Amino acid sequence: MSKDxxxxxxxxxxxxxxxxxxxxxxxxxxxLDIKRGEFVSIIGSSGCGKTTLLRLIAGLDAPExxxxxxxxxxxxxxxxxxxxxxxxxxxxxxxTVEKNIASGLVARGVYREQKADVARYIELIGLQGFxxxxxxxxxxxxxxxxxxxxxxxNRPSALLLDEPMGALDSFTRADIQDKLLxxxxxxxxxxxxxxHVVDEAIYLSDRxxxxxxRPGKISEIxxxxxxxxxxxxxxxxxxxxxxxxEKLNLASAAPQPEYII
Amino acid sequence: MNIFSLEKRSAIPPxxxxxxxxKRRVSNAGFLLLSLLSVAxxxxxxxxxxxxxxxxxxxxxxxxxxxxxDLSINQAYQIVLGGLILLYIGIAVFSFFDEAxxxxxxxxxxxxxxxxxxxxxxxxxxxxxxxxxxPFFPGPAKIxxxxxxxxxxxxxxxxxxxRLFAVGFLVGVAFGVGTGILIGWFPKxxxxxxxVLKITGVIPAVAWMPFALTLFPTxxxxxxxxxxxCAWFPVAFLTAQGIQSTPKVHFEVARTLGAKTPYLVxxxxxxxxxxxxFTGISTANAxxxxxxxxxxxxxxxxGLGYYINASKVWSAYYKVFAAIIVMAILxxxxxxxxxxxxxxxxxxxxxxxx
Numbered sequence: 001m002s003k004d005x006x007x008x009x010x011x012x013x014x015x016x017x018x019x020x021x022x023x024x025x026x027x028x029x030x031x032l033d034i035k036r037g038e039f040v041s042i043i044g045s046s047g048c049g050k051t052t053l054l055r056l057i058a059g060l061d062a063p064e065x066x067x068x069x070x071x072x073x074x075x076x077x078x079x080x081x082x083x084x085x086x087x088x089x090x091x092x093x094x095x096t097v098e099k100n101i102a103s104g105l106v107a108r109g110v111y112r113e114q115k116a117d118v119a120r121y122i123e124l125i126g127l128q129g130f131x132x133x134x135x136x137x138x139x140x141x142x143x144x145x146x147x148x149x150x151x152x153x154n155r156p157s158a159l160l161l162d163e164p165m166g167a168l169d170s171f172t173r174a175d176i177q178d179k180l181l182x183x184x185x186x187x188x189x190x191x192x193x194x195x196h197v198v199d200e201a202i203y204l205s206d207r208x209x210x211x212x213x214r215p216g217k218i219s220e221i222x223x224x225x226x227x228x229x230x231x232x233x234x235x236x237x238x239x240x241x242x243x244x245x246e247k248l249n250l251a252s253a254a255p256q257p258e259y260i261i
Numbered sequence: 262m263n264i265f266s267l268e269k270r271s272a273i274p275p276x277x278x279x280x281x282x283x284k285r286r287v288s289n290a291g292f293l294l295l296s297l298l299s300v301a302x303x304x305x306x307x308x309x310x311x312x313x314x315x316x317x318x319x320x321x322x323x324x325x326x327x328x329x330x331d332l333s334i335n336q337a338y339q340i341v342l343g344g345l346i347l348l349y350i351g352i353a354v355f356s357f358f359d360e361a362x363x364x365x366x367x368x369x370x371x372x373x374x375x376x377x378x379x380x381x382x383x384x385x386x387x388x389x390x391x392x393x394x395x396p397f398f399p400g401p402a403k404i405x406x407x408x409x410x411x412x413x414x415x416x417x418x419x420x421x422x423x424r425l426f427a428v429g430f431l432v433g434v435a436f437g438v439g440t441g442i443l444i445g446w447f448p449k450x451x452x453x454x455x456x457v458l459k460i461t462g463v464i465p466a467v468a469w470m471p472f473a474l475t476l477f478p479t480x481x482x483x484x485x486x487x488x489x490x491c492a493w494f495p496v497a498f499l500t501a502q503g504i505q506s507t508p509k510v511h512f513e514v515a516r517t518l519g520a521k522t523p524y525l526v527x528x529x530x531x532x533x534x535x536x537x538x539f540t541g542i543s544t545a546n547a548x549x550x551x552x553x554x555x556x557x558x559x560x561x562x563x564g565l566g567y568y569i570n571a572s573k574v575w576s577a578y579y580k581v582f583a584a585i586i587v588m589a590i591l592x593x594x595x596x597x598x599x600x601x602x603x604x605x606x607x608x609x610x611x612x613x614x615x
Binding site (some may be wrong): 136 | 510514515516532612
């Protein structure tokens with residue numbers, strides 16, 4: 001195993017029992033290696049197991065077969081070395097923006113030593129002046145930025161993002177995408193993003209993992225060889241977009257003019 | 262609420278404060294006029310008391326109180342009205358400089374005016390004409406006579422009640438929160454304790470009175486025990502519910518941040534349960550007042566309930582009213598204090614729940 005592999009997933013299976021007692025294969029034979037500092041997106045329709053995979057990596061759930069290792073250490077449970085950003089509504093409503101961001105430090109018992117980081121991360125996400133605001137007083141986009149800062153303050157080896165922009169409008173979404181890229185570049189954190197938005201995956205990632213459902217498995221891994229900042233309307237962008245849509249069986253039904261270059 | 266919290270709130274950009282702005286603005290002159298109207302009813306009550314002829318034959322006793330060697334009950338009544346006038350003028354001056362407080366003050370003007378007139382009417386019917394059935398409905402001056410007659414004794418009984426309430430209620434709430442957390446967190450405790458809580462909780466606490474009186478060495482401890490169990494039930498019940506209804510995502514967030522069990526209990530589940538804990542505490546508060554007075558009426562050597570019972574025996578209904586007024590003031594102050602504590606602890610909910 002190469003030294004710059006941060007996260008290594010080998011032969012992971014996960015089966016659920018649904019309400020009727022039937023077995024649902026959420027994941028089958030997942031193999032994936034993620035390099036240090038890489039930005040990887042996992043894309044697929046709902047039910048393809050992408051969130052399940054992310055939860056396994058976070059240690060919120062355990063696989064039935066196979067192994068997941070971070071820096072060569074097998075994952076047995078949750079750990080602050082893997083930050084996790086949830087879809088929405090995950091901020092603690094009883095804590096201010098500042099205290100929410102600090103909660104990672106408090107949970108690890110290092111708040112006193114690293115108190116100064118809180119102000120730094122608030123600045124990093126551009127929320128100065130909102131330190132004392134409660135989550136219900138800020139917008140959804142701001143709340144997700146706080147959630148990202150809260151996960152990053154623990155300086156995780158890998159940041160796992162579970163559709164963090166899923167509930168946002170497209171303007172806020174674009175704004176957070178740029179913020180993510182900025183944080184990624186500044187902190188050199190390895191990012192693993194689960195999304196169902198093709199443009200988002202292309203705009204952000206070095207590699208895109210395409211998953212298909214029933215059973216959830218990786219169907220293809222694509223490299224994105226484009227320089228940042230990427231032009232959302234550029235020819236390379238659009239051609240990759242068409243490729244991915246075809247692989248997800250979304251483009252085949254009726255060719256739309258916008259997919260034709 | 263206080264300067265401290267105002268300062269904190271001002272850190273939030275003005276955009277977030279919208280909706281707090283007042284709807285109606287009152288000119289300074291208008292506010293002055295309304296302030297005068299607010300006390301006009303009480304002024305009228307003083308004039309009625311002074312000028313209305315004493316038609317019925319009522320003994321207007323006088324007492325030597327402090328600097329007053331010969332204070333008649335009518336004069337004492339006028340002093341009380343004067344005190345109310347000063348109180349409301351004070352509140353008016355205090356509210357003058359704050360838009361929100363002004364609005365609050367103005368809203369209550371008609372009510373205060375009506376209270377003044379109602380006192381005047383009561384004075385006429387109860388004392389001047391004495392057309393209300395006696396001795397059940399004495400005039401306001403007669404009720405004030407209780408305080409002139411045995412003020413220190415009433416005070417002593419008030420302190421007894423307060424002490425009993427404080428001991429019973431605080432211990433009950435502490436027990437309630439404790440068991441609530443255990444029931445909410447540990448499935449085993451839920452299985453064994455929750456049914457017991459559900460069955461015993463619906464029994465009015467005073468039903469245990471005969472046992473309490475025999476099991477405890479002093480009547481005070483017996484009554485305190487009753488207040489403990491009546492406060493315990495709603496607090497435990499709602500605390501358990503609040504803990505159990507914590508969204509899973511909050512626990513998962515905390516775990517991915519590196520939190521261990523103590524953090525999950527004390528910094529996730531309990532803060533989430535706090536609104537419900539406070540609902541339980543206010544319910545417990547109301548139960549505790551009832552249990553307090555009932556147990557005092559059924560065998561305590563002191564307390565306002567005891568005072569009511571003792572006065573009733575002598576048909577001194579004006580003393581019963583005096584005790585009721587003390588209770589009204591005391592219990593309102595306790596509720597008010599509890600409300601302030603709740604507002605402070607749950608300040609994160611401000612604007613979230615209407």
